[in-house]
Amino acid sequence: MDIQQHILKLRDELNQHNYNYYVLDQPTISDYDFDIKLKELQVLEDQHPEFADEHSPTKRVGGTITKNFETVAHEHRMYSLDNSYSKEDVLDWEARVRKAIDGDVQFVCELKYDGASISLTYENGTLLKAVTRGDGVQGDDVTANIRTIRSVPLRLKGDYPSKFDIRGEIVLPFEGFNKMNEERIEIGEEPYRNPRNTASGSLKLQDSAEVAKRPLECLLYNIVGNNLNINTQFESLEKARAWGFKVPKAAIVANSIDEVFEFIDYWNIHRHNLPYETDGVVVKINDLHQQDELGYTAKSPRWAVAYKFKAEQVSTRLNEITYQVGRTGAITPVANLEPVELAGTTVKRASLHNADQIARLDIREGDEVFVEKGGEIIPKIIAVDFSKRPADSQPTEYIKNCPECGTALVRNEGEVLHYCPNYNGCQPQIIGRIQHFISRKAMDIEGLGGETVALLVKEGLIHDYSDLYMLTKDQVIGLERMAEKSSDNLINGIEASKQIPFERVLYAIGIRYVGETVAKKLANHYKSIDNLQQATLIDLVTVDEIGMRIAESVVDFFNSEQNQTIINRLRSFDVQLEICAEKLANQTNKLEGQAFVVSGVFESVSRDELKKLIEDNGGRVASSISSKTNYVIAGDNMGPSKRTKAEQLQIPIISEYDFMSLLK
Numbered sequence: 187m188d189i190q191q192h193i194l195k196l197r198d199e200l201n202q203h204n205y206n207y208y209v210l211d212q213p214t215i216s217d218y219d220f221d222i223k224l225k226e227l228q229v230l231e232d233q234h235p236e237f238a239d240e241h242s243p244t245k246r247v248g249g250t251i252t253k254n255f256e257t258v259a260h261e262h263r264m265y266s267l268d269n270s271y272s273k274e275d276v277l278d279w280e281a282r283v284r285k286a287i288d289g290d291v292q293f294v295c296e297l298k299y300d301g302a303s304i305s306l307t308y309e310n311g312t313l314l315k316a317v318t319r320g321d322g323v324q325g326d327d328v329t330a331n332i333r334t335i336r337s338v339p340l341r342l343k344g345d346y347p348s349k350f351d352i353r354g355e356i357v358l359p360f361e362g363f364n365k366m367n368e369e370r371i372e373i374g375e376e377p378y379r380n381p382r383n384t385a386s387g388s389l390k391l392q393d394s395a396e397v398a399k400r401p402l403e404c405l406l407y408n409i410v411g412n413n414l415n416i417n418t419q420f421e422s423l424e425k426a427r428a429w430g431f432k433v434p435k436a437a438i439v440a441n442s443i444d445e446v447f448e449f450i451d452y453w454n455i456h457r458h459n460l461p462y463e464t465d466g467v468v469v470k471i472n473d474l475h476q477q478d479e480l481g482y483t484a485k486s487p488r489w490a491v492a493y494k495f496k497a498e499q500v501s502t503r504l505n506e507i508t509y510q511v512g513r514t515g516a517i518t519p520v521a522n523l524e525p526v527e528l529a530g531t532t533v534k535r536a537s538l539h540n541a542d543q544i545a546r547l548d549i550r551e552g553d554e555v556f557v558e559k560g561g562e563i564i565p566k567i568i569a570v571d572f573s574k575r576p577a578d579s580q581p582t583e584y585i586k587n588c589p590e591c592g593t594a595l596v597r598n599e600g601e602v603l604h605y606c607p608n609y610n611g612c613q614p615q616i617i618g619r620i621q622h623f624i625s626r627k628a629m630d631i632e633g634l635g636g637e638t639v640a641l642l643v644k645e646g647l648i649h650d651y652s653d654l655y656m657l658t659k660d661q662v663i664g665l666e667r668m669a670e671k672s673s674d675n676l677i678n679g680i681e682a683s684k685q686i687p688f689e690r691v692l693y694a695i696g697i698r699y700v701g702e703t704v705a706k707k708l709a710n711h712y713k714s715i716d717n718l719q720q721a722t723l724i725d726l727v728t729v730d731e732i733g734m735r736i737a738e739s740v741v742d743f744f745n746s747e748q749n750q751t752i753i754n755r756l757r758s759f760d761v762q763l764e765i766c767a768e769k770l771a772n773q774t775n776k777l778e779g780q781a782f783v784v785s786g787v788f789e790s791v792s793r794d795e796l797k798k799l800i801e802d803n804g805g806r807v808a809s810s811i812s813s814k815t816n817y818v819i820a821g822d823n824m825g826p827s828k829r830t831k832a833e834q835l836q837i838p839i840i841s842e843y844d845f846m847s848l849l850k
């Protein structure tokens with residue numbers, strides 16, 4: 187096969203896999219195998235720029251920087267829908283429709299998604315441009331960003347019209363939204379408020395590679411254009427689906443307004459089980475000729491109406507505002523509420539976010555407040571019921587000192603949060619840092635939990651995470667809930683954490699803004715903590731994806747004498763402060779005469795590094811498993827056929843860490 191054909195075949199295959207995964211939710215290939223194929227295509231495209239194509243699946247990772255988004259006119263205006271908040275409104279709408287139309291009327295009911303509206307233009311089956319709603323007449327060209335959303339087809343399938351627009355919403359599923367927030371909280375940043383705003387903010391990010399990292403989805407449901415050869419709205423949904431678009435499945439044809447209400451009642455309850463935020467039902471006239479007959483008002487179509495679900499909202503009394511201090515010293519105000527039922531759960535607390543939010547809503551202790559539950563885990567306060575405010579109510583004065591240690595709080599310019607600057611002496615910060623250190627993605631210390639950490643600090647047994655390695659069984663056995671066995675487990679767990687690879691140690695030590703990904707980048711670039719702490723600001727920002735903010739934070743961290751002492755102590759306890767591969771390379775001929783097969787993706791080393799380690803230590807790397815293989819080193823996503831074969835031949839399957847200990 188010639189190169190061009192091979193490239194085209196890979197693109198087709200990858201497009202199909204993207205479609206299976208992101209549109210159908212039915213992947214037929216492992217993520218690992220997908221990545222391998224994608225890399226293969228990337229290499230071929232790099233070698234043969236003459237076959238470049240902006241619709242290639244390799245373009246999904248983004249990389250285009252847009253400084254200013256160009257304003258473009260919509261060829262067909264994007265109308266907004268009339269909202270109705272009651273069934274009477276819907277009945278009134280039906281009556282108006284029936285007056286204007288002779289004969290039978292069918293309706294289509296669809297869910298209304300809470301996201302950012304988008305209009306995609308396709309020409310000859312490829313994505314030409316993507317434009318935000320804007321004012322309905324013109325919007326911003328965000329094509330480079332939209333291209334990175336995997337459920338947006340770059341090439342269509344089947345029998346599509348030569349040119350048309352398709353409209354829908356860009357949404358952020360709850361799961362992805364919550365995950366993004368966990369990561370932000372992890373590195374000490376303020377969480378995003380809600381999926382809708384985060385989705386619409388994503389469309390206007392300048393770096394499309396950033397957009398590519400966000401788990402956005404594109405739901406489509408409205409085709410517009412000329413000579414489309416489509417007769418009904420429902421038919422258009424089915425066709426769009428067949429061309430490769432992600433069209434929500436929850437849509438029906440209703441033959442009467444009663445059937446419309448059944449749909450509304452059903453989804454009013456079941457919408458809480460959907461992966462995205464929905465805020466209502468859209469009812470449209472099914473027949474497109476009837477739609478034409480009805481036409482438009484100045485703002486909206488007469489042939490459609492949006493029924494808005496009532497937000498899940500209750501009112502309750504705000505008893506007290508308290509303040510929490512996080513691991514980074516960030517202060518979070520919390521509303522303690524009179525317990526109340528909301529969307530099936532009892533709500534006792536709500537987030538108040540920050541001082542600005544309290545001032546903006548003029549929230550005070552003793553107020554009756556409206557609480558709403560959206561996509562967030564913690565409910566939020568929407569407004570105060572001023573009519574019920576007690577006469578002696580006093581405006582909320584935001585605290586000026588840390589509720590835990592009394593230190594005066596600081597608020598840096600441009601930041602919304604207050605911080606307690608007492609890094610070394612504020613107990614929740616100390617406890618929080620140690621809890622972060624032992625957490626699963628960090629040092630993963632078995633037998634030690636967050637509560638025990640708090641207890642150890644309060645008892646004065648540890649003052650920072652390096653003290654963990656000095657703990658003795660005698661010291662812990664007296665503590666609450668600590669018997670013989672659990673004390674042993676704790677001490678053993680701490681000992682075992684000395685094998686945790688450097689990149690995770692780097693994440694564990696809790697440098698602000700250094701999350702898992704950044705830690706991995708820094709570890710791979712600098713190889714050891716000694717190299718990293720000698721790096722200057724300028725060195726750091728030249729590392730891929732490391733910005734000024736992270737660089738400053740790293741330099742600050744290592745400038746602290748206390749941190750230096752802690753790092754030196756970790757070193758004296760043999761915690762991994764450099765990349766294993768560096769330490770173990772060229773050491774031995776321990777593996778002489780042994781054959782290894784390497785399969786899967788590894789945590790602490792790349793496949794190539796692993797192979798080099800084997801060879802540097804006298805071993806041999808084989809590409810396939812045979813009776814002559816001594817070990818199979820398995821990472822994540824090891825091929826199932828390899829696993830079966832190894833099991834059949836009874837060859838030991840070991841992890842990368844088992845392998846490292848073979849070398850020791």
Ligand code: ZN
Pocket residue numbers: 511588589590591592593606607608612613
């Ligand atoms: Zn404090």
